[in-house]
């Protein structure tokens with residue numbers, strides 16, 4: 339049944355920002371490596387994702403929803419800082435012992451939410467480094483600076499990404515269940531000659547590696563990097579999906595006892611490699627563990643939504659569903675994602691995926707739901723990006739931000755809430771990884787690609803990962819050619835020159851919002 343308060347709620351939103359007791363809880367659910375075509379509500383027909391489909395049916399499903407980069411660390415960096423990651427060195431894919439990539443002195447998205455009166459938490463994959471610059475994480479001591487120092491009241495983390503060592507949880511500043519008598523050591527070199535690895539003990543693995551990922555073995559899976567000790571703290575890969583739901587449910591239950599609204603960043607590890615869903619999801623689809631992991635994530639989203647219903651806060655909670663980068667098949671383990679793919683198109687109609695600046699690298703599922711405030715069943719073509727969540731939540735909660743904060747984040751809260759006539763962003767820079775890579779630049783239906791590396795990676799997701807030589811600049815008309823197959827730069831030199839200059843200006847000026855600091 340439609341909420342009788344719906345028109346009133348919309349009216350309040352149209353009139354301006356919200357009063358303190360109207361501020362909604364906010365949950366951002368970020369999938370890992372999920373492509374545009376990986377949900378049934380985005381066209382997947384080989385398996386079903388009923389819970390995420392229901393979110394879309396009850397809210398807005400975006401056809402031009404993006405993450406900022408086609409790898410994990412830069413998208414997460416941009417999401418939490420409202421700043422394109424290419425502006426900062428050291429924001430490429432973080433290594434196991436990498437320090438915190440976000441400056442604790444900067445004004446972040448969780449800082450904003452604290453300022454707006456929220457309780458804040460991140461639960462799930464972090465992959466933004468821990469510890470001081472030049473030092474990195476002190477695994478046996480206090481893991482700081484980390485999420486707490488950039489504004490999260492609570493964190494329960496997989497510290498890096500699960501194909502990287504170590505397989506332990508971090509709760510607030512500590513490795514959970516670490517026995518001081520069995521200290522954790524993490525490094526880039528084999529700690530001793532007899533240390534078992536994916537190379538020396540390959541025949542013992544329950545899932546074989548295909549490239550990289552042949553360091554220390556844990557749970558029958560070899561990883562990137564090496565570690566010893568911390569045995570009591572180690573988890574089973576199969577239990578990650580359940581753990582995120584368990585900890586999130588606990589945390590949300592605590593928050594509803596207080597008067598403050600909450601902001602939860604639910605950072606799923608599904609469907610990143612090693613794809614090792616819980617046994618009850620293994621074989622859920624005919625496509626292997628990659629799609630089984632999607633079904634596991636869909637289950638987790640369903641559990642979170644049930645929690646909101648049970649606690650009576652669904653009409654009081656804005657849910658934003660997104661991904662951190664596009665899809666990839668063989669990302670280092672032999673889980674047969676490619677062999678079992680059939681006619682599934684993980685990037686939907688787009689070319690490119692993870693590591694690529696073709697649309698498939700960053701154009702990903704993006705759904706918003708706020709029962710009673712967002713009209714159900716909207717499909718929006720407005721352009722929105724994970725980087726805009728920061729300024730949009732500032733707008734929505736009526737919270738002032740410092741002049742220099744969130745330089746690349748636009749307040750597109752109207753579009754995010756599906757308001758009639760509300761516009762998304764006009765332009766967007768899409769990057770691949772690190773701060774010396776390639777760029778995509780979308781303006782309306784035009785898409786410029788700038789390949790500074792002269793290489794395009796993972797252009798065809800339905801193949802092994804490969805690099806293709808690419809001209810420095812290419813131009814595509816997405817209205818006629820969404821798959822970016824027909825480079826029209828020769829036919830439209832004026833458009834190309836204009837866009838090259840616009841892109842260079844955004845990169846060089848350090849700023850893309852209109853109101854520059856004085």
Ligand code: NG6
Pocket residue numbers: 370371409410411431465499501549550551562610611663669670
């Ligand atoms: C790459 C890894 C890949 C994955 C990626 C990070 C190799 C050969 N490849 O370097 O497996 O871990 O980094 O993925 O090691 S992300 O989604 O967290 O950005």
Ligand code: CA
Pocket residue numbers: 370371409410610662663
């Ligand atoms: Ca990722």
